[in-house]
Amino acid sequence: MYEIIPVDGRLFAVNTTTKTCYVRVMVDTIANKADLMLELCRAIVHIERAGAIVTSVQEVTADGHRPRVSYRQSREYKQAQKEPKRDVVPAIYVSYWSSGAVFRAPCRVDMGTREVFDIQSAGHPCDDDDCYSETVEINEEKFPVYCIDEICDLNADSPLEELTEIKENNSYWRSCDGRKLDEEIKKYQ
DSSP, X not given: OXXXXXXXXXXXXXXXXXXXXXXXXXXXXXXXXXXXXXXXHXXXXXXXXXTOOEEEEEEEOTTSOOOBOOOTTSHHHHHHHHSOOOOEEEEEEEEEETTSOEEEEEEEEETTTTEEEOOOOOOOOOTTOXXXXXXXXXXXXXXXXXXXXXXXXXXXXXXHHHHHHHHHTTOEEEOSSOOOHHHHHHHHO
């Protein structure tokens, strides 16, 4: 049995003493090579904190080459090691649609920042269907989810009030464009 997985982003093989983990870094939100390296190093540190010993890292390229990535002495790796451990929990993202459709998809939630991310596909609504509500279920409790992309795009002049309200109320939020709540608040202040 096989599975074909289209990869949008850059793919890296993180080899440990017991297995190989593949890390996909989304490049559409990455401004430069240093940011790409920082995201990769965060993933490496996460794997190390889970108890694995990382032996090497290679980029998986489309032409079959697998160049090694020198990360251990990098500034980005040292920064990632200093960052606090993220408290990430599995959850269920639920979207409600005007046609009556309800999609339940596995996701993860960073309990420190309240970011809902890594939302898996659970179906596709009709073209004329509108999403009217989003929630996240954590330990069988439902909480509303706010899409900061929509808030910023629909209130291009001043989304600051709504973004600040999300932060102050410790609400759950998501972004499809790779935006971060704190960064968006700083941008509009």
